[in-house]
Amino acid sequence: MTHRASAESSPSRPDSPFPTVANTDIHRVRETIITWFDSAARPLPWRDADTSAWAILVSEIMSQQTPVARVEPRWREWMQKWPTPADLAQAPTAEVLQRWDRLGYPRRALRLQEAARVIAEELDGQVPQTAEELERLPGIGSYTAAAVASFAHGERTTVLDTNVRRVLIRLFAGRDRPSASPGRAETQWAGQFVPEADHMKWNAGVMEFGALVCTAKNPRCQTCPLKDLCAWQKAGRPASANRPKTQKWAGTDRQLRGAVMDVLKSAHTEAGTEFRDSVAIDLFTAPTTTIDPDLLDTIGLRTSAALQTMRDLTADSDRIKRIINALVVDGLAAQQKERLSLPQ
Template identity: 50%
Template sequence: MYEKEITTWFKENKRDLPWRKSDAWGVLVSEIMLQQTPVQRVLPVYQEWMKRWPTPADLAKATPAEVITAWGRLGYPRRALRLHQCAKILSTELDNQLPRTESELRKLPGIGEYTAAAIVAFAFNESSLVLDINIRRLFSRLYRGEESPTSAPTKAERTEYATYMPAKNAHLWAAATMELGALICTAKKPLCGRCPVADKCQWRSLDYPSSERVKRTQSWHGTDRQCRGTIVQALRDNPKLSKRELNLLWDVPSQVEKAILTLLDDGLIEEQRKGIFSLPQ
């Protein structure tokens, strides 16, 4: 439904993104990096990453410390370790080739339902139901007349949206609807005047009713996440630091203690000897 209007718009307006010209490995890297991280922050890190590690075998040879350091400030650095684990499996067990089915992709570390569907669509040009937040927001407004989707796709949503997938070139439909949601049907201040299906949009026809759903916002300042990020960044900049030095980075000692324990559990740092910490070697 509305395939022609949306895909035509996409062909004329799509961004020139490097992973759209990459192989399956490059698509996987981009999808992991883009989880909860904006495109503009990902771009420089992605380009440097692919230059340094253009194949799974190349990344598999890196140390965890090198991988975490190269991840930079993308956030959620566990993703870097999952990608590293993926690279090792791909290089040692799968001849550097990504599986081509969603079920097989989901067996790899860090690849869930959405990422598997996205790889099938964007790496292999196959049919899959790709539902990222941009697509879901577009569909919620266009087809349902609702400003915002639920926090996660429902069974009913999946069933309904699967019926809109074209029989041919479903991968193009996925890319086009994602781009339209990201650039035009944005969460705030959507550019309805530039939308190719504005005259068909249920939300617009109802005069843009506000969603009753409470939008979740993620705080950052003073959180455990910020404390963890501060410690990881300090260990990117220094080969090793003592617990006393780590405590100087943060005002709340109990938060530092908790951050150290959870970072150790996640494999993002390691204790070289008692009270001396570094990135994993």
């Protein structure tokens, strides 16, 4: 397999964090990663040749900050339930949030449904083909737009997720990890590695390489086919001066938001029996000793268990009210007088 070395490589400024890379090294890295990907790629369902552009878009949104192992079962369920943008556009929002399950950051589900409505109602059901057009959809940023344009439509784009950035920064800049987010200079610098041919394999391959070999923790340097070229390896694998900020979960508002959402999802699941799919706000906020027993009769066993889990997290009713108000503002919950439910 032969890949033409890019002519886009240009000298970097002396103070640039992105060094000049020789075309021979660019060619070597392309060849190595594309060949590695041909044999090592995970058989992810959205990589199948007959996967629709819509299905690829869904996979990219679901995969943001979420491990693939958690994404795959939800993706399969979604594509069976809503195989086209029109299907998701017409779905009840409550069901969309419920089927998002525990993927996290549920506002992604709302933005995805908004994008589906635009595609269905304004674009004749067709997912845009270029990165520029994709970025006009609700909730679609530059990374997602570039990835979908590449993997769904074969556009030559520079796909820069955390894995790709880490591989390139280690190989050529000798740093453990990239900055928090890519700027224009990094995007332009990374563009030189994208070949004219096989750019889809490159984009998918270098991403996979970062996920399986050049990992954030415990990278497999001893078996890496590029270790002799890697500037980070040659420098002794120095740790980054700026350690990444880890997102706490226990005790945070994010945890409490998730617990409130679990209550609403449970109530929605039990709707259709003798239970209603809304929950009295007093059940969230009132002290246990003052709760009207009749209110408890309006919810089912699963909802009651989810409610107890939420209440175990905090007894601060003001905090819970603030969380509820934020969920309503974000469109993740709906309040009807003194009751709360998933939005319909």
